[in-house]
Amino acid sequence: MVRMTLIVGLLLVALGVYSYVTATPKSGPAVEAVESEAAAEGGEATASGKPSVTTLIPAFVGGLIVAGGLAALVPGWRKHAMHVVMLFALIGTLGGLGMGLPKLASALRGEAERPRAVYAQVAMGVPCAVLLVSGIGSFVAARRQRDAVAEGSGDEAA
Numbered sequence: 001m002v003r004m005t006l007i008v009g010l011l012l013v014a015l016g017v018y019s020y021v022t023a024t025p026k027s028g029p030a031v032e033a034v035e036s037e038a039a040a041e042g043g044e045a046t047a048s049g050k051p052s053v054t055t056l057i058p059a060f061v062g063g064l065i066v067a068g069g070l071a072a073l074v075p076g077w078r079k080h081a082m083h084v085v086m087l088f089a090l091i092g093t094l095g096g097l098g099m100g101l102p103k104l105a106s107a108l109r110g111e112a113e114r115p116r117a118v119y120a121q122v123a124m125g126v127p128c129a130v131l132l133v134s135g136i137g138s139f140v141a142a143r144r145q146r147d148a149v150a151e152g153s154g155d156e157a158a
Helices: 002-022 029-041 053-071 078-109 115-157
Strands: none
Touching (some): 002 078, 002 115
């Protein structure tokens, strides 16, 4: 489970960095106002030269998942670290799929305002959902194994 956690986290970091590097600069009324003010003053607009920091959200979520996966490698921390990882996977699932799925059909038709953002949201949500479901399955299996061991030791004492 830890290996899967690290892989998913690194994929999300790569998705966030790729989205940021290949993103188009910010646009909209606020940026256009800054550009027109800068042009009137003979300067350059700084607001329009960088992509939005929100394109890095998958990288932030992935970084937290990687940190939790690395913490799970420390003896005695695995259980707690993996619970924290599942929290971040849940946040990534809800944020990614909750924001992306409602807009996915319009993005596929070419009608979405920012189709790349929709694709990145879904691309973040799907691996987070897979990690979350796998983690829950792992927790259930660990509980069953622990209960089976406890029952086995209880029979010997009687």
